[in-house]
Amino acid sequence: MRTDLDAVATAALEKYDFSEKATITLVNVSENVTYRVDDRRTGRSAALRIHRPDYHSKAAIESELCWMDALHEDGAVAPPRPLAARDGARVVTIADERGQERYVVVFEWLSGRAPSAEGDLVPGFRVLGSIAAKVHDHGSSWRPPASFDRYTCDYDTALGPKAMWGRWQEGLGIGPSERDLLARLDAEIGERLAEYGTGRDRFGLAHNDLRLANLLVNGDRIHVIDFDDCGYSWYLYDFATSVSFIEDDPRLPELKSAWLDGYTSRRALSAEDIAMIPTLVMFRRLLLVGWVGSHHEYAAEAAGLGAGFTVGTCDLAEAYLAGEYLA
Structure with missing residues (x-):
């Protein structure tokens, strides 16, 4: 597990309306690191994405979310909704253990499964x-x-x-x-x-x-x-x-x-x-x-x-x- 980023994810959660009972589980490591958030007090779940450093700028990440909003609002496709932190920000910045700034975005958790990659594709x-x-x-x-x-x-x-x-x-x-x-x-x-x-x-x-x-x-x-x-x-x-x-x-x-x-x-x-x-x-x-x-x-x-x-x-x-x- 990427334990060096667990602290980043935990610190980011403090900026959102999750309770102290919220837990994180590593889901994926690729360009970014993605966690699932489960708040046992409220029953609420979310996806927390920590961005790879020196990849996309904060403005680029905000632009990604902007297009997702437009796609959703126009009914073209249904991407997950990004969640705002308590201060209204949708891209938050957290320093990792080396002091490097990491951008974090939290999305609503969507139920469902990816289509099977086996059998008839x-x-x-x-x-x-x-x-x-x-x-x-x-x-x-x-x-x-x-x-x-x-x-x-x-x-x-x-x-x-x-x-x-x-x-x-x-x-x-x-x-x-x-x-x-x-x-x-x-x-x-x-x-x-x-x-x-x-x-x-x-x-x-x-x-x-x-x-x-x-x-x-x-x-x-x-x-x-x-x-x-x-x-x-x-x-x-x-x-x-x-x-x-x-x-x-x-x-x-x-x-x-x-x-x-x-x-x-x-x-x-x-x-x-x-x-x-x-x-x-x-x-x-x-x-x-x-x-x-x-x-x-x-x-x-x-x-x-x-x-x-x-x-x-x-x-x-x-x-x-x-x-x-x-x-």
């Missing part, structure tokens, strides 16, 4: 596609306030020298042959993305991590969670994120078809858009090689993937460069 991917289209429709028409500040996920921020999630060149298991192959992949991705461009019909405000794990199903209601990566990117990047870590699954063509069925039932795509899907999937996969390399020491998911993820990426790169991946 087709229905879930059709739902993902439909939800992505709703989110993109909203993001393309919504006018954010002047203070809105979210990052752009493009070639430079994902694969460039200062990649936000870690440089793939510093991934696990990168030797000379892997570096050469992935450099050719990198160059091809960069060229194709530049040709595709960032026109308003294909690039805009999106969730950027819309996986089955970030849906909660409760009866006939579906909630979309974890907007921490929301920002500006290619709209079809949301398909690429939906197949994160399963890019080599033999069912991928079927999952792509189901996602596109759901998406195009609400929002049109051109043949050029659809042709970019393999490139965007490999763009995401190469980003994740850097993510595994920079996160494996503390994120269990990255540690579990290890150097084998780079080996699998090289196999996919060869197929992609030969024009045989998702063709």
Whole structure:
């Protein structure tokens, strides 16, 4: 357990209307650290998120919450509601044991389960596609306030020298042959993305991590969670994120078809858009090689993937460069 952050979570709770009977339980460690809060006196539960330092600014986090509010109010999707501290702040600042300031947000706890990642994934991917289209429709028409500040996920921020999630060149298991192959992949991705461009019909405000794990199903209601990566990117990047870590699954063509069925039932795509899907999937996969390399020491998911993820990426790169991946 990340006991060094337990004190941060406990201190943050004191700024909210929880009783002294409230307890915290670690839920997840990834970019951020998430706890479940259970107040035994009131029966109230919440999700408490401690943000990774030097990732998103306070203004960027407040902008994330702003878009979640708008999505909820406009009925596009149903994200969790952020809770205000007693002083009205929705992003609170707590110093950790090293004296470093950490940003904390508390959300209402939503009941439900993520759709199963086992068995038949087709229905879930059709739902993902439909939800992505709703989110993109909203993001393309919504006018954010002047203070809105979210990052752009493009070639430079994902694969460039200062990649936000870690440089793939510093991934696990990168030797000379892997570096050469992935450099050719990198160059091809960069060229194709530049040709595709960032026109308003294909690039805009999106969730950027819309996986089955970030849906909660409760009866006939579906909630979309974890907007921490929301920002500006290619709209079809949301398909690429939906197949994160399963890019080599033999069912991928079927999952792509189901996602596109759901998406195009609400929002049109051109043949050029659809042709970019393999490139965007490999763009995401190469980003994740850097993510595994920079996160494996503390994120269990990255540690579990290890150097084998780079080996699998090289196999996919060869197929992609030969024009045989998702063709």
